[in-house]
Amino acid sequence: MNKRHAARILIVATAWWLGQSTSAQELGNAQEIDAFLDRAVAETHIPGLVALVVDRDRILYRRAVGQRSAAGDVAMTDDTIFNIASMTKPIATTAIMMLVEEGKLDLDDPISEYVAELGGKPVLDTFDFEDASFTTRPAASEITIRQLLSHSSGLVYNFASDELARWSAANPGVDPITSFPLLFDPGTGWAYAGGIAVVGRVLEQIEGTTLDAFLEERLFDPLGMTDTGYAVPDDKRSRVAAVFRMTDEGLAESPVPDDVRSPVSGDGGLYSTAEDYARFIQLILRSGAAPNGTPLLQPDSVRVLTQNHLGDVRVSLQDEPTPLLARAFPLGADRDGFGLGFQVTGEHDDPDQRSPGSLSWAGIFNTEFWIDPASGIGGVLLMQYLPFYDEDAIDTLVGFEELVYRGRR
Numbered sequence: 187m188n189k190r191h192a193a194r195i196l197i198v199a200t201a202w203w204l205g206q207s208t209s210a211q212e213l214g215n216a217q218e219i220d221a222f223l224d225r226a227v228a229e230t231h232i233p234g235l236v237a238l239v240v241d242r243d244r245i246l247y248r249r250a251v252g253q254r255s256a257a258g259d260v261a262m263t264d265d266t267i268f269n270i271a272s273m274t275k276p277i278a279t280t281a282i283m284m285l286v287e288e289g290k291l292d293l294d295d296p297i298s299e300y301v302a303e304l305g306g307k308p309v310l311d312t313f314d315f316e317d318a319s320f321t322t323r324p325a326a327s328e329i330t331i332r333q334l335l336s337h338s339s340g341l342v343y344n345f346a347s348d349e350l351a352r353w354s355a356a357n358p359g360v361d362p363i364t365s366f367p368l369l370f371d372p373g374t375g376w377a378y379a380g381g382i383a384v385v386g387r388v389l390e391q392i393e394g395t396t397l398d399a400f401l402e403e404r405l406f407d408p409l410g411m412t413d414t415g416y417a418v419p420d421d422k423r424s425r426v427a428a429v430f431r432m433t434d435e436g437l438a439e440s441p442v443p444d445d446v447r448s449p450v451s452g453d454g455g456l457y458s459t460a461e462d463y464a465r466f467i468q469l470i471l472r473s474g475a476a477p478n479g480t481p482l483l484q485p486d487s488v489r490v491l492t493q494n495h496l497g498d499v500r501v502s503l504q505d506e507p508t509p510l511l512a513r514a515f516p517l518g519a520d521r522d523g524f525g526l527g528f529q530v531t532g533e534h535d536d537p538d539q540r541s542p543g544s545l546s547w548a549g550i551f552n553t554e555f556w557i558d559p560a561s562g563i564g565g566v567l568l569m570q571y572l573p574f575y576d577e578d579a580i581d582t583l584v585g586f587e588e589l590v591y592r593g594r595r
Contacts, residue, residue, distance in 0.1 A: 213593035271549030278452035279527030334381030340368025351507035386452025417447035467564035494523030
């Protein structure tokens with residue numbers, strides 16, 4: 187028996203006693219949720235998870251199940267630190283909205299005013315998958331800040347585009363943001379992209395500081411997010427979850443590095459805990475107010491941040507060129523809109539789902555959250571494995587959400 191299979195057996199055999207529940211569990215069906223999450227780890231290849239539900243002031247439910255390291259036989263705990271990857275994006279857009287509120291930036295500013303190489307960027311016309319060559323046409327308009335923050339600029343990540351994935355493989359090391367054309371005219375479509383990283387650098391230009399320093403001062407300190415940052419201090423390293431990756435033989439665990447840190451960027455890189463991220467969720471549920479009532483963002487700015495900015499465009503299902511990294515995503519494709527860093531739930535009549543107008547996004551290691559202002563609650567579900575949007579991870583998210591709403595009735 188190889189080590190990977192042995193680790194998997196260990197996870198399954200011990201999942202039933204590794205669940206931890208340390209809150210008052212104010213949801214009416216907390217035990218049912220406990221049992222569902224226990225089964226999700228015991229009966230699938232999910233190594234471990236932390237789940238949390240909050241209202242604007244309290245933790246309503248908390249549960250840790252499974253292991254944060256199979257190789258080290260370390261149980262998952264509710265203070266486990268996860269690489270939350272693209273769950274960084276809504277935090278960064280909240281910081282950017284602070285500049286908009288202060289009149290230092292306008293959402294309809296062309297990005298070329300700050301990043302000259304993005305001016306006059308053309309649109310993809312034809313693409314040859316045989317040799318990765320392409321032709322272009324002029325774009326109908328310039329890219330704006332708003333479009334970069336709502337993924338409607340025409341830029342795209344290579345793991346979400348068959349064309350860009352093929353081109354990137356043929357042109358290793360070449361920056362696609364400056365060298366590959368837009369997929370569509372700005373504002374006419376939706377494609378998941380790194381535009382928030384671009385605007386994060388604009389924030390640094392305007393403020394004369396680094397994004398991480400700005401976030402620390404303006405968000406993390408006021409909210410008490412003491413376990414959130416782009417680097418994990420040495421004395422907290424033991425709480426970091428190992429990352430698992432799917433292979434032909436099953437999930438393989440990557441050891442936690444000695445120096446746990448990511449590049450500072452608006453589109454990813456933060457490490458955090460479920461409780462810390464819940465503090466950010468509560469900021470949105472309180473319409474921009476810190477726990478002591480101090481406004482970090484005005485309610486009108488929160489409304490702009492979280493409303494749909496796509497008009498008649500809808501979120502679309504992304505390509506799946508590298509299925510071991512990411513499967514097709516997101517849920518809500520062809521129904522939902524997008525705000526500034528947040529997916530915005532479209533109209534539906536299912537009482538076991540987050541309300542229309544709810545906010546959500548995810549990180550590539552299967553970290554997920556949602557915020558439901560209409561119901562006054564938010565949820566966090568953190569895992570740490572690839573591929574993104576793995577069927578087991580999504581089934582667990584959907585089942586967890588359904589049970590949360592049943593427990594509120």
